[in-house]
Amino acid sequence: MMQWQENGELFFARWHSENGILPHKRILISDDTLTADQAYRYACEGTAILYRGDFQNARQLLQALVRRVERPSKKSQRLEKKNSVSPAVQNPIDIFNQYRLSQSQRARILGMILVHIQADHTIPLRRAPDVRQACQEVYGTQTQSYVVSLRELLGVISAHEWRKKGVPISLGKGGEIRIHPHYGVFSPVRGEYIDLVLNAPLPKALQASSTAFDIGVGSGVLSVLLASRQIERIVATDQDDRAMICAKENIERLSLANRISVEKAHLFPQGKAALIVCNPPWLPARPSSPLEHAVYDPGSQMLKGFLAGLKDHLLPGGEGWLVLSDLAEHLGLRSREQLLSWIEDADLKVIDRMEIKPRHPKASDSTNPLYVARSREMTSLWRLAPR
Structure with missing residues (x-):
């Protein structure tokens, strides 16, 4: 279960993570006024953001976080250039481990934007799509509201579309x-x-x-x-x-x-x-x-x-x-x-x-x-x- 304070009231909801991530302890309630730089700083610090604004703006915010995750800072660029080693010289196992570590860190940061979903799989946000069937396919029947990361939810929606149209096999x-x-x-x-x-x-x-x-x-x-x-x-x-x-x-x-x-x-x-x-x-x-x-x-x-x-x-x-x-x-x-x-x-x-x-x-x-x-x-x- 997750719990958070909102407007002086204590709220509870079931936490769900297909990746097995534990419920977040630090939760910030925010909306469309949150800037991408602020969201990135909170996410890097380990504070999850429970979004209460417009759904499409939340998607744009997530894309902004993607750009910031993939854009290294000037300091890290200087260090990387100073310590760079040709991929042909590097140990392949080290390259693989570094890749998995960077992917894990990326997933952790991008998973910090959260969405609260009702028990009937509806999303109480402006301009939210109808995801009831997509969520039913993955999460099954729910008896209470639940919280997931927006990144996971978008993956659920994408999987539903693939499930509908299928993959052509020759x-x-x-x-x-x-x-x-x-x-x-x-x-x-x-x-x-x-x-x-x-x-x-x-x-x-x-x-x-x-x-x-x-x-x-x-x-x-x-x-x-x-x-x-x-x-x-x-x-x-x-x-x-x-x-x-x-x-x-x-x-x-x-x-x-x-x-x-x-x-x-x-x-x-x-x-x-x-x-x-x-x-x-x-x-x-x-x-x-x-x-x-x-x-x-x-x-x-x-x-x-x-x-x-x-x-x-x-x-x-x-x-x-x-x-x-x-x-x-x-x-x-x-x-x-x-x-x-x-x-x-x-x-x-x-x-x-x-x-x-x-x-x-x-x-x-x-x-x-x-x-x-x-x-x-x-x-x-x-x-x-x-x-």
């Missing part, structure tokens, strides 16, 4: 479908790994048993791709409730529920399959929030678990497809030798490895702190089989 000659991602579920916007799954040669074992497992189903996109390749029965697993709901909705929307089932499981379902596909989080680092679990796999636990259990769940002649970026290798977070040793320890062999260059904007953005690593990144589909 099936090559099979046409195009749309996958509708939910809030907190990784969106299939990186098309290169989709191309790999569409074009990899299918194992001959599918001719005897047309079955596949999709480990870590997410939005359900890989299960749908496997179905488009005429695999008759697919069992998809995940541990995240949001991912399972998202995948089921996409599968039902595409009329594939008779061929694809979704189960809650840690990695593998019961039984064996001719093909097992896994696209684990690509970076072995600790997530700083629940929303980062789709990106970060601490200690490569999911990756190692998939490799260790793969052999026991494959039918004779079957294959495991591991979809993985080598960005972690270029960041110094994991070596190729480590990956190969885990494959060998699991009594597996590499049949083939298909590679493709990422096409996302960050791969060519020279201003991105991780550009050196991203410019060298390759996404691979490892075809694995028992030795």
Whole structure:
């Protein structure tokens, strides 16, 4: 719960943070009279701002904070220039850690503008949009008012729009479908790994048993791709409730529920399959929030678990497809030798490895702190089989 003083009266409301941030202790009630410089100073000092003015002005204030966060002070610019080291000389792990630290600090400051929302998901601010459906999808039914950061709320609204219109997925000659991602579920916007799954040669074992497992189903996109390749029965697993709901909705929307089932499981379902596909989080680092679990796999636990259990769940002649970026290798977070040793320890062999260059904007953005690593990144589909 959060509490604050306003007009001599004590108020209470439920605090909600998808990133797991604790309720703020210092809260300033403010409106459209607050300047961006004042808001930035308060946010840097750890004082949250509960906004009582115009909703559109609050959005503009948040954008002003973004500009101030991304514009270093003259003093910090001088220090950075004095202590600068070429990215090629810097330790990649240090670059990555600095990047994550700066992202964390950025998120903390930008999360200091708060919005009070009624139990029916309406916002009592001038020119506030109707966000009832978007908030219902993420926060569910509420019995009392609650407070969220404006930044999180805008993310909820954006996710709702993506959920409505969907992400176009090309099936090559099979046409195009749309996958509708939910809030907190990784969106299939990186098309290169989709191309790999569409074009990899299918194992001959599918001719005897047309079955596949999709480990870590997410939005359900890989299960749908496997179905488009005429695999008759697919069992998809995940541990995240949001991912399972998202995948089921996409599968039902595409009329594939008779061929694809979704189960809650840690990695593998019961039984064996001719093909097992896994696209684990690509970076072995600790997530700083629940929303980062789709990106970060601490200690490569999911990756190692998939490799260790793969052999026991494959039918004779079957294959495991591991979809993985080598960005972690270029960041110094994991070596190729480590990956190969885990494959060998699991009594597996590499049949083939298909590679493709990422096409996302960050791969060519020279201003991105991780550009050196991203410019060298390759996404691979490892075809694995028992030795």
